[in-house]
Amino acid sequence: MSAVMNGDRSALAPLVERHHSGLLGYLYRMVQGDRALADDLVQETYIRLLRSRTYSPGRRFKPWLYAIATNLVKDHMRSPVGRTVLAAPQMMEIAADEASGPEERAFARLEVARAAAALNELAPEYRATVLLRLFHDFSLQEIADALSIPLGTVKSRLSVGVKQLRQRMEAPAEQ
Amino acid sequence: MSSEERHGWAEALREAGLGETEARETEQVLGRLAAWRAPAPTGADTAALVSRLQAVVAAPPPRKAPIQSELTIMLAAARAQLMVLPLTLWLGSAVVMVIGVALVGLGLDPSRSLVLYLVGPTLAYLGVRSGFRGSALGTTEVELSCPATPRQLVIARLVVVLGYQVAAGIVLSLPIWLWNQTAVFAVTADWLAPLLLAFGAALVLSLRFSVSAAAAVVYTAWMLVVLLRLRLGGPGVSFGVDLDAALGAAGLLMLGAGTVFLAHGAPGDAALGRSSRTYGSSSA
Numbered sequence: 053m054s055a056v057m058n059g060d061r062s063a064l065a066p067l068v069e070r071h072h073s074g075l076l077g078y079l080y081r082m083v084q085g086d087r088a089l090a091d092d093l094v095q096e097t098y099i100r101l102l103r104s105r106t107y108s109p110g111r112r113f114k115p116w117l118y119a120i121a122t123n124l125v126k127d128h129m130r131s132p133v134g135r136t137v138l139a140a141p142q143m144m145e146i147a148a149d150e151a152s153g154p155e156e157r158a159f160a161r162l163e164v165a166r167a168a169a170a171l172n173e174l175a176p177e178y179r180a181t182v183l184l185r186l187f188h189d190f191s192l193q194e195i196a197d198a199l200s201i202p203l204g205t206v207k208s209r210l211s212v213g214v215k216q217l218r219q220r221m222e223a224p225a226e227q
Numbered sequence: 228m229s230s231e232e233r234h235g236w237a238e239a240l241r242e243a244g245l246g247e248t249e250a251r252e253t254e255q256v257l258g259r260l261a262a263w264r265a266p267a268p269t270g271a272d273t274a275a276l277v278s279r280l281q282a283v284v285a286a287p288p289p290r291k292a293p294i295q296s297e298l299t300i301m302l303a304a305a306r307a308q309l310m311v312l313p314l315t316l317w318l319g320s321a322v323v324m325v326i327g328v329a330l331v332g333l334g335l336d337p338s339r340s341l342v343l344y345l346v347g348p349t350l351a352y353l354g355v356r357s358g359f360r361g362s363a364l365g366t367t368e369v370e371l372s373c374p375a376t377p378r379q380l381v382i383a384r385l386v387v388v389l390g391y392q393v394a395a396g397i398v399l400s401l402p403i404w405l406w407n408q409t410a411v412f413a414v415t416a417d418w419l420a421p422l423l424l425a426f427g428a429a430l431v432l433s434l435r436f437s438v439s440a441a442a443a444v445v446y447t448a449w450m451l452v453v454l455l456r457l458r459l460g461g462p463g464v465s466f467g468v469d470l471d472a473a474l475g476a477a478g479l480l481m482l483g484a485g486t487v488f489l490a491h492g493a494p495g496d497a498a499l500g501r502s503s504r505t506y507g508s509s510s511a
Contacts, residue, residue, distance in 0.1 A: 061284050065277045072273045077265030087266055095276060102283045160262065167260040185239045186257060192242060211243040214253060221256050 053113050068098065071117060074188055078118065081183055082125045084172045093128070097121040115190070115197035122180050122199060129176060170220035178213035185210055297379070304383035312387065316357040320392050323349050324399045327418065331403055340465035341457065343417035348449045350396070350418075351425030354388040355433070355442040378489045381430075385482065389426060393419065416471035421449060424474045427481025434488055 055063035075097065080090040100120050171179060180199060184190040190198065195206045236257060240250035268276075327346035396418055404411045425445050432441035456464045466474070 061281055064280060064284055065274075068277050068280065069273055072268050072276065076268050080265045081263070085263075090266075091272075095279065098276070098280050099283055102280060163259050164263045167256075168263050171260060185242075186236060187261070189235060207242060207244075210239070211245075214240065214243045214245070217260070218253050218256050221259065 071114070075117065075121060078183055078188055079121055079125065081168075081171065081187070082122075082176070082179060083128070085168060089128070093121065093124050096124055100124070112194070112197060115194045118184065118188075118190075118198040119200065125180075126176060167221055170217055173220055174213055174216055178209050178216065181206060181209040182213040182217060186214075301379050301383050301386075304380055305387050308380075308384050308387045312384070313357055316353055316388065317391070319353045320350050321395060323353070324392075324396055328399045328403060331414075332406065340417045341453070343414065344421055344453050344464060345450070346396075347418040347421035347423075348425040348446050350392045351422050351429065352442050352446045354392060354426065355429040355438060355445075357388065378486060381489055382486055385426070385430075385486075389422075392422065396422075413465075413468050413471075416468050416475065417465065420471040420475035420478070423478030423482070425449060425478070427478035427485065430485035431481045431488075434485060 053063075053067060072094065076090055076094050079093045079097075080087060083089045083093065097117065097120050101117060104120075171182070174182065177199070181195055184195045184198065185192070192203055192206050192210075195201075195210075196203045199206070201209075236254050237250060240253055245253060323346055327342050330342045397415070400414060400418075403414050428445045428448075429438075429441045432444060436444075453464060456466075465471075
């Protein structure tokens with residue numbers, strides 16, 4: 053990152069390649085499966101990063117990157133467009149057993165859609181904490197740095213978020 | 228699902244305070260969520276993103292900017308603020324000060340300090356609401372791409388706003404000085420000390436909370452202190468020159484500390500992302 057801040061364009065590609073997939077995955081799940089929006093947010097995150105003059109070499113890069121991304125999601129959700137709740141994505145990619153038949157795959161898709169809906173029902177701050185810890189392997193301290201919250205708050209959000217997620221996923225499906 | 232991932236979940240669920248049985252059951256539930264694959268960008272996607280970002284990579288800044296060039300940038304930024312800061316700030320500040328001087332001059336301030344103690348923080352409130360952070364001025368997007376750093380811009384605004392209010396206050400205080408020549412310093416301290424204190428406290432608080440909240444908290448707190456003193460001590464609310472000077476010095480220290488922390492990535496710097504009001508500006 054220091055090289056990029058000093059204008060070394062050749063350092064940009066490795067920086068983006070290292071984090072593009074993880075960042076896209078995080079933002080995709082944060083914005084309810086809207087791929088186009090997630091792509092836009094990824095680009096905007098990097099733009100904000102590159103324009104920021106406040107990076108210091110000793111600062112951990114990944115939490116900072118995800119801090120900007122999370123704030124962009126919050127900004128988007130506050131905007132009139134962001135308040136639209138997307139329907140459960142019909143074009144979801146799911147990991148399904150190749151050997152299972154069409155009925156099993158359809159059932160698996162329904163289950164995944166329920167799980168995604170349950171995640172979407174979490175408040176953004178809990179959703180972010182759960183995703184970063186469980187799906188992006190952030191440590192508690194890295195989450196605290198990324199979300200600018202105390203370590204204790206991270207633990208409580210993780211606890212509450214996981215419990216709420218489980219309750220919603222185990223709730224009877226709506227008819 | 229790999230065993231590594233499951234081990235990671237087990238540890239995370241322990242951190243979340245779940246017991247062993249509950250954690251195992253939760254893992255099964257999480258497995259369904261994990262089946263929702265997030266799309267992975269292709270090599271072409273990443274290359275296209277890098278290509279679009281190349282234009283944003285700035286020219287290398289000087290490793291150690293000479294003091295003279297840093298001052299030049301801040302002076303230029305300060306000149307620019309004169310056009311950016313709203314008219315309400317200039318007029319509002321002047322009105323507050325004129326009213327304050329008039330009330331003191333007409334003898335309506337029983338202690339010659341009460342009105343002045345209220346004037347200073349009111350000016351600070353106006354200045355903080357108008358001058359801190361580009362989000363209030365609708366200039367965040369511009370600031371992100373201009374050569375001056377956020378810290379330089381805040382210092383430039385502080386110099387302009389605080390400088391204006393202090394200069395105008397001194398000019399308007401002249402009639403009071405002329406009426407009571409022995410109390411020049413005391414009169415000045417009565418409005419200047421709370422002004423500096425309020426600015427400093429608001430800057431420090433705004434590093435953690437929103438600018439509006441910081442300004443409101445500081446203003447309210449000072450009003451409560453003055454009202455409490457009025458209630459307990461009667462019309463003689465003045466803290467005295469020595470304590471006023473100490474309060475003013477504390478304000479200056481907080482201003483200094485606030486600008487230092489702003490430079491070192493205080494939480495408020497995440498406001499570079501948080502404060503933007505125009506997400507839709509990121510076209511491909």
